[in-house]
Amino acid sequence: MDILQTNNLTKYYGTEPFMVKAIDGITLAIEQGSFTAIVGTSGSGKSTLLHMLGGLDTPTGGTVTVDGQELSEMERNELTIFRRRKIGFVFQNYNLIPNLTVYDNIVLPVELDGRRADSQYLQEIVKALGLENKLDRKPGKLSGGQQQRTAIARALITKPAIILADEPTGNLDSRTSREVIGLLQATGKKFHQTIVMITHNDEIAQVADRAIRIEDGRIVESR
């Protein structure tokens, strides 16, 4: 079953003759439980695509459907709530809240929803990501890898329909990158998550089940 679909998605900036076509007609479908890498060079449109898949940006044309919900039909607030419940984000810069502990950062999306995190599930995530001894620390006292693992935990906590990872290893050394990718893959399998990862690194993209290459806002290869 496809958890995410796009249909002739476009994103254009400006007007002719200076129009920039960041996304120029992308139609794709992501299967539930899969690990998909979207690969492309700098300026290819992959980050723009990710923003629209996550409802962070509005397409110029076309549709994005996540878990049966078309994002273009939602208002900003509805999108925020939808994102909170259905989409987990992992950012290149980790983007943890600096004043909250690791524990608070992880449970934040659930708390924003007015719920309490499932304690057993939380323990599993924490254990899987090796954060048991880090829960009382603040992000400023963690290494890059530890921060990214915290971000992954945060993305997982709401059991989202899909996890979107924007260059999750961009700020990490090669060894830590492999470690994080491995964890992403492992936790994705363990918790039956669908993962879509943006990367410019072909080597990293190889660990994914499927790689989609984008150039100039269009899919040029999909394997």
Add this chain to the structure above:
Amino acid sequence: MRLDSNNNNGIIFRIARSNLAGKRLYTFFSLLTITLSLTFIMTIVLFLQETRTAEQRMLGQMQHVMYMNMPEQKMEQAARDERVELLLPYKGDTGEFEHNGVKYCFTYQKCQAERIRTFVLAEGKAPERYHEIVVDRAFMEQIGRPCAIGEKLTLAAGDTQEEFVICGYTDGGQAQSVYPVYVSREYADFGMPMKDTGYTALVRIAGASDMESSAFETVVYQIAADYGVKRSDVNINGRFQESLQEENPVFQAMLLISLLILAAGGIVIYTIFYLSVTARTRQIGQLQTIGMTGKQIRKMVRREGFWLCTVSVPAALVLGGILAYFLEPEGWSFVNYILTAAVTGAFGFLMVQISAGRPAALAAKVSPVEASGMTEESGPEPKKKAGGFTPLRHRELTPFVMAQIGQGRNRKKRRLMTISIAFGGILFMIAASYLYSWDEQAYSRTGDFADAEYRVSYLYNPHMPLPYGPTGMQLTGHLGEDLKEQLLLIPHVRSVETKHGTYGTVEYQGASWTQGFYRLTENEEDHFRIEAEGRRDYEYLCETDGIFITNSEFLSQINGVSFQVGDQMTLHWFDGEEHETTLEIAAVAPGMVPSDRGYNIAMTDQTMEKLWGDMNTAVDFCISVEDYDRYGEQTEADIRALTELYPDLSVETLREQMLDDSSSIRKLKMQIYGISAFVILFSVLNLVNLMIGNVAARKKEFAVLEAIGMEARQIRSMLFWESLLFVLPAVLITLVIGGGAGYGVVAALKRIAGYMEYRFPAAAGLMFAAGMILVPVLISYVGLKGIDRSQYHQG
């Protein structure tokens, strides 16, 4: 090239400028804050100077001294004296008359606008012929007559009515309790109400402004002695003399207030710069990484401050000048403006350089590695509980809780913000306390109207003293029991209190003057509490028929004597027959007793009875009414109807006093309101600026929060609680410390201004608190607009 030398001033300038251009919102609000702070400083400091200048200008158009009862020939001689800059003859206080219920008095003085400002014609010419007069337009409006040159007016003049021709008008612009009717020299010499009154010389002493107070006084009395003017007829302009004193308390107060204002402005500028630089620690670390030295970083930040000043300082100097001008236009001086602008501008530049330099120096000391991992919001680590941390400890992350957690971030920044807001609040509370504690009616009630709203007294002119004062009038007995009973029968009159006083001529140490005596009873408190030399207990004074002299320095000065306890003073008095006796000076006090109504010499009631027997010694009826606001007007009309039958009695009212005081009160209140409004505006804009800056610096954080699912209302709520958590301490400090400071100021002023009665400015305080709370609500709505949730990756 040496590794430790750089030649890159140009690039530093350009980087600084581009830093400012790149963060427009932040730059705008930094500019706004610096401009406001400097405008505040400039306005207040210039206003204080303008107040002083206005006073000096006013004194520059007034006489320094009045010599009363100076013969015309002596005046002509004195006018040629090299010690005299200017001498103008004046005749007034010749009695008050009424026309259609409006009081007036005949006055002679030359029409003069410079050096001694007498009256300024708005239309027409000064009176020359016998029946020509100049009146004020407000007088004509009040009596219901048109203002036209040549208008004929019949006025009571003594026992007769005379027809006058109006040859000119003045335009004072406000109502008065008694209007001057300016007459010609001929009328002053021969007119019925004026011919028996002596001239007073209004004199400006040459070079007086450069004299010390004591030297000025010496010259004044020398001139009086040279031209045969008695010391008791010398009336020095007290305000002018005070301005000559070296330790002028007004000037000292101005200096203190200026320093406080500078401190307030300095704190605000420091705060905004501190916030600006500490928010860029990471950027500064990155610059160090690519090779910018600590010295260059400090230079860059200082250059940013310089660029901000090039815009904000001129704007502040112009705005401050405009505002100060409107607060006190009569004190405006271009020279003062330039000097104040120079000082304020220099202060502004200096303050910004200090404010920018210190945090920049701290940031430059942080290594690039530390800076790359640092955000300014890290805050302290939580303390580990004994026995280890329980991984599943839970706290609900509501917006309020997140706001509370946010308090841990950069405490210094928050403290600075709180102090910055509170400082403005404290200044506001002081101004509000002053305004709330000032009772206009109480102000006018100081002195004659402390316990009563009307005063009926003999129409006696103390400037034209008779040997036995108003004794002749007292002997008519008009202020007697008959009149008192009639006054008590007027509806709503609560009481009629008789004030007694006696008069005579005293001789002491070769000087002689007409003196009134205060009737001292056994249950008086003020006289027996004041510090005095000698014995002043009631029994002793009765036994020895002694007198108690208060305000001795003033009496000594005007009579040219030095009172010594134990000396004998000769008294001549009249009760139908002339008498003489000697009185012992039993006690002398330098301080004043306000309740003695300016007599300054008291004798007991027993002594007074012994000397004056059963003569009616009443000098005033002090009449009080129930509910003055409701029945005052009608009661006044009833009193006047009764006293009309007695031409030697005058009626003075609280209403007239309030009318006379109204313009000066209004002006002062407008100035205080103006300053208070500016302080509130300053506080509110400072808060807006701090909050907007706070939001602008956290756009990325908000984008991330929205990206992971925090709704706009939740972010607004978190922002609101954050702001409230630093505004509330500021409001509390404002109400407590500001309230206390306001109390202190009013208590200090009450020593010299008895009409001040402290009232906590609750409404003003609530208004301030409400404003400080509403602003975060507004900012949390407005500030979040334009947050682009896709910009989470921006550094």
